[in-house]
Amino acid sequence: MFVVKENTRSPTPRRILTRCLLRPADVQPQFERFEVIGTFNPAAIEFDDGVVLLVRVAERPTETREGYVALPYWNCQLSGVAIDWRRNDEVEPIDPRMVRIKSSGQIRLTFVSWLLVALSRDGLSIDSFGDEAFLPAGRHETFGVEDARLTRIDDRFYFTYVAVSEHGVATSLASTADFKSFERHGIIFCPENKDVVLFPEKIDGQYVALHRPSMQAPFSRPEIWIARSPDLTHWGSHRRLLGAEVVWATAKIGGGTPPIRTDRGWLTLFHGHSRPDAAGGVGEYAAAALLLDLDQPERVIGFSLQPVMVAEKEFERSGFLPDIVFPTGLIRRGEHVLVYYGAADTATGVARYSLSDLSESVTPN
Ligand code: MAN
Numbered sequence: 001m002f003v004v005k006e007n008t009r010s011p012t013p014r015r016i017l018t019r020c021l022l023r024p025a026d027v028q029p030q031f032e033r034f035e036v037i038g039t040f041n042p043a044a045i046e047f048d049d050g051v052v053l054l055v056r057v058a059e060r061p062t063e064t065r066e067g068y069v070a071l072p073y074w075n076c077q078l079s080g081v082a083i084d085w086r087r088n089d090e091v092e093p094i095d096p097r098m099v100r101i102k103s104s105g106q107i108r109l110t111f112v113s114w115l116l117v118a119l120s121r122d123g124l125s126i127d128s129f130g131d132e133a134f135l136p137a138g139r140h141e142t143f144g145v146e147d148a149r150l151t152r153i154d155d156r157f158y159f160t161y162v163a164v165s166e167h168g169v170a171t172s173l174a175s176t177a178d179f180k181s182f183e184r185h186g187i188i189f190c191p192e193n194k195d196v197v198l199f200p201e202k203i204d205g206q207y208v209a210l211h212r213p214s215m216q217a218p219f220s221r222p223e224i225w226i227a228r229s230p231d232l233t234h235w236g237s238h239r240r241l242l243g244a245e246v247v248w249a250t251a252k253i254g255g256g257t258p259p260i261r262t263d264r265g266w267l268t269l270f271h272g273h274s275r276p277d278a279a280g281g282v283g284e285y286a287a288a289a290l291l292l293d294l295d296q297p298e299r300v301i302g303f304s305l306q307p308v309m310v311a312e313k314e315f316e317r318s319g320f321l322p323d324i325v326f327p328t329g330l331i332r333r334g335e336h337v338l339v340y341y342g343a344a345d346t347a348t349g350v351a352r353y354s355l356s357d358l359s360e361s362v363t364p365n
Contacts, residue, residue, distance in 0.1 A: 013289075013308050013357035016336070019124055020315045022348040026126070027057055030114055030133055031081045034059040034072070037111060038320055040342030042118070043148035043159055044329025051123040051331060052179055053340065054134065054148040054159060055348055058111040058320075069099060071108045073143055074136035081112055095282050096320055097345075106166065112136070113144035115161065117179045123331065123338050124350060130179050140165045140172070140187060147342075149328055151198040151258040153207075158232065160196040160209075163187065171196040171211065173232060188233055192216065195224070195254030197268065198232070199297065201261070207232050208297055210241065210255035210268070222252045224270060226298050239298050242270070242290065248307060251275040251283055257330035257339070264359050265291040265301045269327040269339060272307065284323040286310040287341070291362045304361040309339065309351065319344025 024036040038058035044051055061070045061083050068085045075082040091099040091108075098107050117130025136145050143164035150159045156175050163172045168191025176182045188209075189196055195212035202208075206228040214222050223243030227235040246253055249272025259266035269287045276283035286307035293299035311323040322344055329340035336352050343349045 010304060010361050010363045011357070012304075012306060013353050013361050015309070015351045015353060017124075017352040018313055019350050020313075020343065020347050021053075021120075021124075021126055021340075021350050022055060022118065023315075024346065027055075027116060027129075029059050030057065030135070031059055031112075033062050034081065035062050038113075038346050039116070040345055040348055041147045041326055041328050042340050042342065042348045043150035044331055044338075044340035045150040045152055045157060046331055047157070047179070048119075050119060050121040050127075051338075052130075052150075052157075053118040053120065053126075053329070053348070054150060054161075054179075055116045055118050056113050056146050056148070056342070057116045058113045058144075058345075060111040069093075069110070071099070071110065072112045073108075074112060074141060076137075076139055076142065079137075084108070097282075109143050109164065111144070113146045113164075115145055115148055123333070132180050132182070134161075134174070134182055136163075137184070140167055140170055142166065145172075147194065147328060149197045149255075149258050151200050153198070153200060153232075158198055160188070160198060162194045168192055169194055169214070185233055188235060189213075195256070195271075197255045197258040199259055199266065203228075203295065203297060206230060206237075209235065210259075211235075212254040214252075222254065224253055224255050241292075241298070241300060242303065246270075246272055246288065246303065247305075248272055248274065248286070256287055256327040259292065259297075260330055260332055260337070261294065262291075262355065262359060264362075265294055266297055267291055267330070267337075267355075267359060269309070269330060270303075271326050282321045282324075284311065285326050287325055287327045287339075289358050289361050291359060300365050302362040302364040305363050308353075308358060308361050309341070311344070313343070313349070315347050315349065316343040319346030321345040325349075 115134035192214040252273040259268040291301040326342040
């Protein structure tokens, strides 16, 4: 387990409050004869005097067949879910999330995800759900839509989300004005790339995003990159931002929350993943703070050398995958921030921190 070490140069911020906001039992399945196994990794933004969340809902079939594994997918022709039943000896289990089809080497998920609109007046409890579900659509989303991140740009809410299919793990963009109807803008980062967060303002006349290419060639480990765009859909000026210098993230690192403007710079939380101790395990996910220069966000002001958030509450330590906190939304409330996050790939949580504690946890580069 990660132990948050007290660092003499940069104090570790304390969580002032933690709440579990949403659990699978709170949400009705969208698909017939499916059950909800996850309500997690929520995008969050201020909306209508409250907070709106776009929560990833993962569902799996309720039916089981002796000697078979159920691999659900979105069938574009039928505009609905379907199930591939594979014999146990045809697949190699990897972890609870996925199996490998032995004949093709292809990875398949054991669930399919969609996005649920959830509304909260106080930001600390859910009052209602929106009527419109954001469901998979098209051949790049057949294994689901996952892990949205919301950014308000002018009067529109843009969200990036992960589009998973046999063509890979890509990141797409969509937008809405009211969370009742959505416009899709297509893939903005081709496979393999996820954890894309948009900045809320143009910088030097350009949009800015953090992204996380997952290099398949073993030359490097996954790293957070930064890119610019004239129009939110065409991205270039790619630069590497952060990676191996985050020593506790031994397996992976990725952007977490869309950045917010603070006096010290753009503040964002990113996640890091430690290598699992045992085969079949997934390892732990924790989060830390990163500050980027306001005028030139390619310049890292600093980051917290130790995680500022680790799985510690029961709902973070146990679930579909244990020991995961995965921040995906950050909302400023005066001198505090609310961090919205996925817990144990199962539930949605919110934690409150003091803004100055978080930025003081950052050690200058
Ligand atoms: C990882 C995890 C899963 C997710 C897949 C595809 O394996 O984040 O939860 O379904 O990637 O994005």
